[in-house]
Each structure stands twice: as structure tokens, then as C-alpha cells.
Amino acid sequence: MSAIIQSGQAGIGLAGLVGRRVRLGLIRDRILLFAVLVGGWEVLSHTVVDPLWISRPSLIAERLVALAASGELWRNTQRTLLEAVLGLALAFAVGVPLGIAMARYKYGHAVAEPFIMALHSLPRVALAPLFIIWFGIDLFSKVMMAFSTVLFIFMLNVHEGLKTIDRDLLDLLRTMRAPRLYVTRKVLLPWIVPWLIASLKIGVGLALIGAVVGELIGSSAGLGWYIEKSAGRLDTTGVFAGLVLLMGIAVAGNLVVARIERRFSSWRPS
Amino acid sequence: MSPIVALRPEQPADPVSVVQPKIAIRHLSVDYPSPDGLPVRVLQDVSLDVAPGEFVAVVGPSGCGKSTLLRVLSGLLDPASGTAAIDGRGVADASDRIGFMFQRDTLLPWASVEDNILIGAELGPRRVDRARLGELIAFLKLKGFEKHRPHELSGGMRQRVSLGRLLAYEPEIFLMDEPFGALDSQTKAAMGRELLRIWSAHQRAVLFVTHDIEEAVTLADRVIVLSARPGRIRLDVQVDLDRPRDPKTLRRDPRFLSLVERVWGALDLQADL
């Protein structure tokens, strides 16, 4: 898909025209598909299936408008977003240095590796009750949930990236007696950028999972909390409204990452 | 150096030279670990002096340890026995800037041609201003490619960028591992001329690995031929041709031809072994 879009931008003359036409067609067909799916859902809820189970797109839209008007929509969305973003940022800030340390101190890494992998394989969801005991029912426990789900992604990716670094580049700078800081700035950091972007791509979704799981287990605000509360009252419309908003956050997060990726995609390890 | 002599009393005394050599290699042997655990000997008892300002070319069959020799001299690799010294001090403590041009191009893949060349200037003795950078790029025939990244260049162009970085670093000792291997003969000759110009202006010691025997004889004061692995010095021949040398007339010079012949002979010898 991106290839099509790129050729549409880069092409001149006929190639450009064709690219643009393809792109417009793509957008049109996507809207069409969306309309068919939502329309089908609407029809289904009027005919075959009781809206008690699957709600109804028009009801969900109404609910979203009402939530927006009462300010509840923004309050809950903002809360979940904040938890996920803080967790992601914290995981970045802690995971990257840990990944670098793992690559740097090989023996220490060898000692710690089984424990790291054990923690990494632990389903992080199961930590939620503990985190609520430790960090309370408010924001912080959810941030820590998001953090713990994403941390290993950064750690392991940075470590992997540094392991594959071109030794000859480092050797060359060594023969030129480059200071360590210079090597870090000129080689190590640029080298791991693609790995950081890959981590970010996975991390956005995972941070959201961590935050929402924390909210489902115990909280007083957020989209997970709203979904849980609605489900408790068999209010499927409320559940779907929450899901739509979560999906919105996820899509927005992916768009941001795609932007970052485009900005840094000048280099890729071969 | 004395401990080595003490260790190996059966060796003949080292040649006594009046000037202290720039590079002094004494009974150098180098091993690499191999998959089966036993070390593989790559260089065997190599002794070699390079005088200040001397241009030495090294030829030898593939895999005989030429690159390994340069790695030892740059301090990247420790020998199994013997010593390598620069100005009488171990290579690790050498104060001279060593310009090592790797056999493989080692450019920063994300950096432009300009930025790659500037690495040399940033680590070298003085900053390179725009004008000089422009000159360097023009000389390297890289005009118009300043902003290109290595993956957008041909192999020969990448080699020229590496050469640019080396020159911007202003080395006091040149260790060059087949620096012109990927170039057409015309560009090769031009780069060789420029290298000679810099070399004769600054009297820098050069160790120049090549597979091109005529190139070796054209450029160097001395040609060293290494044997197949483990590399030992098979021939060490002085090239007493007048400078400046013109490659065009050199080709018909009987002294040049006989030197090329001798180097070929030393290389051929081991093909029969």
C-alpha cells in the first residue's frame, strides 16, 4: 500500500496520474467497505439479532455524542491515553539503557538472562492485582501495568540491535582514537534507531493493553473502567462505545508511529 | 624488543639501521582461533622495518595475512608472539595518527558522503572548512553526490568516500588495504598519483596492500611478497626507479618490467607448492 502511495507522490506525468487515481480509488473502496460493514451490523440488529447482544451502530453513535456532551468521553479517553503514554515513555527511558547495559556487560547479561526471560514470559496481565495493591487504584498502577508490558520490548530490541552492530565501524573509529562519547553519538545511537522504531510500533498496542487491563481489574476512571462498568449493567451500547474509543486511540497511536518512522526511515540494517 | 631476541636466540641478529624505523615489526606471528579450538597460524615470523617516509607495498595470495598484518599495526589485534612498534613504542601507545583504510568500505550507512568524510576531519588535527571539503569532493570525483548515502553509491564511489575520510584525517602513517581495488584503471591511476603527491609532500610512511603487481611497483619504494598462509616474507625488493614516475613511460622501462617479473616469480613460486 505504501508503495502505491509513494509512487503516486514521486511519479511524474502518466505514472503520477495513475498513482493518484489508484490512491483515490483505494480511499473510496475503503469507505465503501466501512459502510457495508456498519450498514450490515445496523440491519442485523434490526432483524435477526437482539440489540441487547450486539447493540447497534446508531445507538453507539448516539451514546458517543451524549458522552461527549457530558464531558465523560474526554475524561475517560484522556485517562487511558495518559496511562498508556506515560507507561510507554517510562519503558523507553528504562528499557533503552538496560538494553545498552545488556550489550555492554556480557557476563552480567549471561548471569541475568534466564531471569530476564522468565519475567519476560510471565503473562503481565497476572501482575495487575499485585500492582493495584502496591500502587493503588488510581493512575500510577495503570502506568506501571503499561510500563511492565512494554519494558522488555525495548530492552530486548535494543540489545539485539547492538549485537548486530557492524564491528568494522567500531574498529575503524577505534583506530582513529575516537572518544567513547563520539562513538556513542555517531554510531551506537543511529544504529539502534530502526530497532527503537520497531519497538515503538509493537509498544503502542501493548501499552494500551497494559493500561486497559489494569482498568478492568480495578479503577475509577478510563475507558477500561467504562467498559467494565457498562458490561456490569448489560449495557452493550456502552461497551461498544468504549471499544470504539479504544480503537480510535490505537489508530491515532499507529499514525504517530508511522510519522516517526517516515522521518527516520533513511537507514535500515541490511 | 629485547625479550624477543632473548626468547629466540637462534634468530639471526636484526638488521642494524642508522635511522630509527617508523614501523618496526620483529618476529611477528599471529594466530586466529579456529572452530575446532586449535589456533590457526596466519602470519609466521614476519620481520619488517619501514623507514620514515617510506612507501612499502605488500602483495601475496588471498588469505595469506595481509589484512591481518595491518590490523596488528593499527592496534586492533594482538600478535601471538613478536612485536610491532611505531617510533620504538608499542602500537597501542603510538602517538602518530594512523590512517587505516579497510579492505571493505566502512562508511556510516545513514550518513551522507559529506558527513562521512567529515568524520575524518572531526577526529583529525584540524577542522575542514567548506572550501576544502568541496575541493576534496571534487578531487574524488564525487561532485553532485555530496548528500547521497552510501547505499546510493557504487562500490568504487564508496571506496573514494573512504579515501576522502582517510585524507581528511591527515594520517601520519597510512595503512591501506587494497584501497583502489574497486576502481577503474584510470581513476586508480589518478588516486595513486594523488596519494604519491601527499606522500612526497609530507614524507609519511605508507603500507599499501594490493593485488595489482604493476600498481605496487609503480607506487612503492619497496615491494614485500608474502607466502601463502601462514604468511612469511618471501621477497623484499627495493624499487629503485626514479621519481616522479610516469606510469605511461614506466611500462616500457626494462627495470620496471624486470621488477614486475621478479614479483610475479616470487608469487608464482608458491602456486607450485
Ligand SMILES: Nc1ncnc2c1ncn2[C@@H]1O[C@H](COP(=O)(O)OP(=O)(O)OP(=O)(O)O)[C@@H](O)[C@H]1O
Ligand atoms: N577474525 C578471524 N577469525 C579467524 N580467522 C580469520 C579471521 N580473519 C582472518 N582470518 C583468517 O586469516 C587468514 C588471513 O586473513 P587476511 O584477511 O589477513 O588475508 P588477506 O591476506 O588480507 O587476504 P585477501 O587478499 O583475500 O584480503 C585467512 O585465511 C582467514 O581465514
Ligand SMILES: [Mg+2]
Ligand atoms: Mg585482506
